[in-house]
Amino acid sequence: MSHAPTATLNERHRAVRRELAARAIDALVVTSRPNVLYLTNFTGSAAIVVVTAAHVHFLTDFRYMTALAESSGTAWACPDLQVSKVSGAYDAALAAVIASRASTRVGFEAADLTVARHAWLNEELARRGATTELVATDGIVESLRIRKDEYEIATLRDAALRLSDVARRVLQDVRAGISEAEFAFEVNTRIHQAGFSRTAFDTIVASGPNSALPHATPGERILSEGDLVVLDFGGVYRSYCVDLTRTVSLGRASARTREVYEAVRRAHGRAIAAVAPGRSRFDIDAAARQSLIESGLGEAFGHGTGHGLGIEVHENPRIGPRRPDVDPTDGAVATGMVFTIEPGAYLAGWGGVRIEDDVLVTSDGVEVLTDVTTDLIEI
């Protein structure tokens, strides 16, 4: 169970219901697990929620009935909950719930439900004689999740400080003579010791030439004098994800290393300085990108500048170049949004640098949630 207060859950439900009313939809079937968690605090691996005007129908199986019962009556209990115990297949139980109601238009999450499940549900509803129309919806819950509420901001702030503590220890621990894979395990141990329930993704320790690969898998390579080492790791704290990267030099940095490092650091600073409510997320990306172009490293920056953080480690807003084909919105950022700023420069065969922090958009600009020096560290 997550612990958003009941009043906060109530707010979230009200916002969903406003959207449903605006679209003349009677009920919303929520199958996306992060969305189920957001609406109910439920962190188990299997559940479906149906939000109606009066209730939050909650379908889960016997494995989670005890956990549900234990949260009942607490300050973080989900309001208006109606629990259905699933004993066979989830979608059969869902069809029964839908058919038992007088709903005519029932929304589903088109970005989560597969074509096969959708077809099965439609057939099953017809077989039961239901006249329900299943209506594709797009991002109803996600559009709420993009701006964090007070509970989420407090959780993310706490999580970011814990991850910063991890980073400081990791920067002390890193050393020549250990393999990437072994050091990644040490990082994971630090993450665990700092109170995170798990890593947010597979920890990256990319050394020497591997540092030029933005998504290198830690391997048997031994960290060696003269290496650049990219350390990118994250943790899940009370269901919320934070993410941080630092790049260190093992031994004295060469002039070229210093130059590339300072160029990335400058791009990172420029992007953070560009964050404010109302600013386009494309402009935030452009601030980092333009800075790297000015340093002659435009070609060396192959990914986006950042991604939203929350229940998922990659969520909206995406901070990247404008892509009119798939993402036509202008996308101004707004207060309450939390995302990473992580420009990098990767030079094949030579190495790479990435510097990543987590930021919150505030009414007067930006708050950097993570707190670790960006000075070049030579070990």
Add this chain to the structure above:
Amino acid sequence: MSHAPTATLNERHRAVRRELAARAIDALVVTSRPNVLYLTNFTGSAAIVVVTAAHVHFLTDFRYMTALAESSGTAWACPDLQVSKVSGAYDAALAAVIASRASTRVGFEAADLTVARHAWLNEELARRGATTELVATDGIVESLRIRKDEYEIATLRDAALRLSDVARRVLQDVRAGISEAEFAFEVNTRIHQAGFSRTAFDTIVASGPNSALPHATPGERILSEGDLVVLDFGGVYRSYCVDLTRTVSLGRASARTREVYEAVRRAHGRAIAAVAPGRSRFDIDAAARQSLIESGLGEAFGHGTGHGLGIEVHENPRIGPRRPDVDPTDGAVATGMVFTIEPGAYLAGWGGVRIEDDVLVTSDGVEVLTDVTTDLIEI
């Protein structure tokens, strides 16, 4: 990268192509990540594969180009590979590949592709003037994955022995005075040390009354004298998952504990004895279930007897009761199938017992891949 030999990949491709020919489909779009791995050895986080009669079109982004290049020319290189570098959105690149071919009927994986992606693809193909018909397919690659080939069996055998080593150490390490969460972390460390790339799922350490919850999350409860402790953990070794459970008594077991433990152990033995090629998976489940009913514990066994293991930790075959509504096939098991046998008994407020091993169906019956005593251990 996974390391199935090129000849094995070729066999898998041939089997897919036979299915496509039988359905008069020109090409299959594979979006399911485990299926992509199975067909290409690719273990990255983003790729789409299009299998045609002559080629395996492989769409991925710059992050993985180096890894792909490195596997080229090795003994595990994917044959007939045509790589397209994705620079924008994956589905836009996919639409371009489909539209550029003369395919008329293109299959997609209906159990993986979402309603939203399907609708977008259809619109985009129409916009490009393509006359392609997208055809829903069901389990083409999964139906191959259910019976493991020689490479997979060797990998799973190795993985199961490594996990058995972990289990023996864990059974020595477990002790009163440590919290569930801390001990779960010790188990995870052992899994890492045994050469697994990660845990296959969140390790379960469920003590005392928590042992009555089949999917308990390890918490702050301290393991104490008199507890039953369910230890359920798994690892991913060279992309393949194995899974094992043992239940121990901290201190001398009571007569009731002994009775419940022996009943579960008997059910576990009966289910394993029921495994042979041609036997129905429902009968294997019934062997465990009937045994627990005879011990007066029928009501205490709320889950299925087992699940398939492979690239995913829960895959086919499902070893459970017959559910004609969602699963109409008779489902005889066949040589090469690998699955868990994990009956349990859970008595709310008192505690629970589960015993789990991994088995392979062989031509003359069954091979138990895991190798750890099932005797009741009192610590």
